[in-house]
Amino acid sequence: MSQREWIEKDFYKELGVSSSASQDEIKKAYRKLARDLHPDANPGDTKAEERFKSVSEAHAVLSDPAKRKEYDETRKLFAGGGAYGRGGGFTPGAGGGFSQDFNIGDIFGQANAGDGGLGDLLGGLFNRGGTRTAGSRPRRGADVETETTLGFREAAQGVTVPLRMTSPSPCTTCHGSGAKPGTSPRVCPICNGNGVISRNQGAFGFSEPCDECRGTGSIIDDPCVDCHGSGIQNRTRTITVRIPPGVSDGQKIRLAGQGEAGLRGAPSGDLFVTVHVSQDKVFGRNGDDLTLVLPVSYSELVLGTTVSVPTLEGRVGVKVPPGTADGRILRVRGRGVPKRGPGGGAGDLLVTVKVAVPQKLDDNASEALRRYADAEKTSGFDPRAGWAGA
Structure with a gap:
């Protein structure tokens, strides 16, 4: 998916909330949609599955205050003078204007991807797509949230519980590389592994995702037959979670690396388990x-x-x-x-x-x-x- 598609994606619309919605409103909207669209509740329904992915993706950004702030600021930037025009090209701002040596590659951080360019911002925010350079960090998978309910005495004394989840996970066949076992991805010869190419049109320079590697910086000649080269599979798994003694109602337990899988072998996100504790008749x-x-x-x-x-x-x-x-x-x-x-x-x-x-x-x-x-x-x-x- 291109940077433009990410920028134009409306995560608030995906969750059915306004851009001024509180964190509680976003959480409630996500819980309802996730419950209705979960693959376990809609077996064989590919539309529901795709919608579930979109809703989870939107929640991963909007539920994190820092990511949400970056997302809002980025959309505001591109909706104003420095935005993509409706016709598909880049439209310079009428108010401030740009000098003739302006290059959009400077915005997307092609030359200085590690120095805080917008390419780094988008990569960190969306964990996919966008610019890729040899020095950029791997794009980890999104964090995932789930819930569990414990008895009062279980919460007080600690307990081990199994959690059954359906989420994107590293492909077990290729171990997340996207390539058929025994083979490896190769560096894209067109963009030299950057994931973007630069084009000049008149006085302006444009950076856009490489068509050859689709912005990933690598090419898989022999894709894995199970994940079709993505390195990710939607699978149902059971995770054993140790709830420590003394956990309180509403507390979150973090499980590092148990969230959504990163693209093509990148680190997975984290799993956050919100614990609800039921009341006891005596205590x-x-x-x-x-x-x-x-x-x-x-x-x-x-x-x-x-x-x-x-x-x-x-x-x-x-x-x-x-x-x-x-x-x-x-x-x-x-x-x-x-x-x-x-x-x-x-x-x-x-x-x-x-x-x-x-x-x-x-x-x-x-x-x-x-x-x-x-x-x-x-x-x-x-x-x-x-x-x-x-």
Whole structure:
């Protein structure tokens, strides 16, 4: 694909969002489209597969703030005075104009591809097409995002999960070179491996992708029969991902080199797995601390007791001191979520005691409670002493 085609491609339109859309809007639009167009949901539908590729390509650029900024600035540049004209040629800007020795090769960085020319910008932004020089960096594949949902205790303790994905991957036959096993690509004799050629038309110079090698800088005489020379295949694979202990809801796990394959053997992009954590019936979480509510009786708070409570690694006894107030938090050290980073260890278990009030008592219990109430008044205890000005 030529640089002009990349520049004129509207990634916002691909995702159905405006150019001012927020990152959340872009993410939501991509998730919906990816779910509807995924090859697993549309077996044999080549149109859906192509659309899925386009949507993924658009999301790879727009979801990255730095890439999105470069993309917007590039489109703005070429939509103004220095843009490709509708007729297909390059139209000099009417406002500023260009000198007669202006050469578009300077914009695309043909002479100085490593010095920050637009050719480098486009190559880094789109990871394909455009200028290629002997000193330019390989164009890595696009990053890929996916999601997984874990149980609360799985997230707290860590777990290994399999992820089934369908995405562009290095061809297993040619190992990404694009050439038939036993052969190798050769340097294009027309552009000498640059991927572009220069033409002069009147006072202007033009740089355009080499027709012989289609801008890649190399020619494959005997293409791989499985990938047809691209070095990439769409395949379904299962990746085993180790989720570390203590991962939190919404956190992203990066797997280097597990994203979309680079073109003709270039490095693959990365895979980012967003982890969603479901709620637990017993535990809650506050940073590295686990929390739970412990039901107790009134007599247990007054007289004190020891109660067995669950943890991530079994049950432990928690001592409730005599005279404990309802709602007090008891701390069990080192029984929380494993801490990440240097130092290790784990957070604490925070146990909140909560009085459970019986809905119905038998006659004996009711009579005993009345006797206690009388004795309580006789002792002078007043639960509302000093309360609300009393």
